[in-house]
Amino acid sequence: MKRNRWGQQTRQDNVECGRDIILDAARACYAEKGVTATKLDDIARKAHISRRTVYRYFPNKHAIVQEVVDEQALVFFTRMQSYLKDKDECFPALIKSIILYVVTYGPRVPGHTMLMSSINTGETGMKFITSPKIFGYWEIVLRGPFENARLNGEINHDISLQEIIAWTARVIFSFIQFPVEKKRLARVIDRFVVTAIESGTSKNL
Structure with a gap:
């Protein structure tokens, strides 16, 4: 009809x-x-x-793509918050859990698969990383744990939450595009992400 x-x-x-x-x-x-x-x-x-x-x-095609990306990100962040709610980890370990979760389960979510497939990343990749809305979702998830970690001396005092969010998003995007075996991914995160976030004090705990 x-x-x-x-x-x-x-x-x-x-x-x-x-x-x-x-x-x-x-x-x-x-x-x-x-x-x-x-x-x-x-x-x-x-x-x-x-x-x-x-x-x-x-106003243009890019605005439509960004809206679709932002909506899909909100759905995924809601799932991620549910996954994290029962975790009791220090902040560096929390970042590791988040990266592993998003890299492992993100590609299995239909909307994420559609937007992050290799033929679409030219249009969508940086929108996931630079979107103010998605940055706000990250802040909702990480602000409380970050501030507690600062008070407890778990993380380097000269690292800002904004830097952690930006770096985490780029690490996630990189490993979604170029997957590696989960054990190797965990090792890379420990060496190059967790170590960079941890304070000298927390490394000796």
């Missing part, structure tokens, strides 16, 4: 409804042909609207 277009003669009264329709169409296009190959015209056709209507809700 042919679906009526809502972009030429009518507007969606609810702005969020219009945005959701476009985002649903974008996700469908990304699943079918990849993020990079998807054009605004493809999304418009899938949503049964004109290209001009898309611009009422999003």
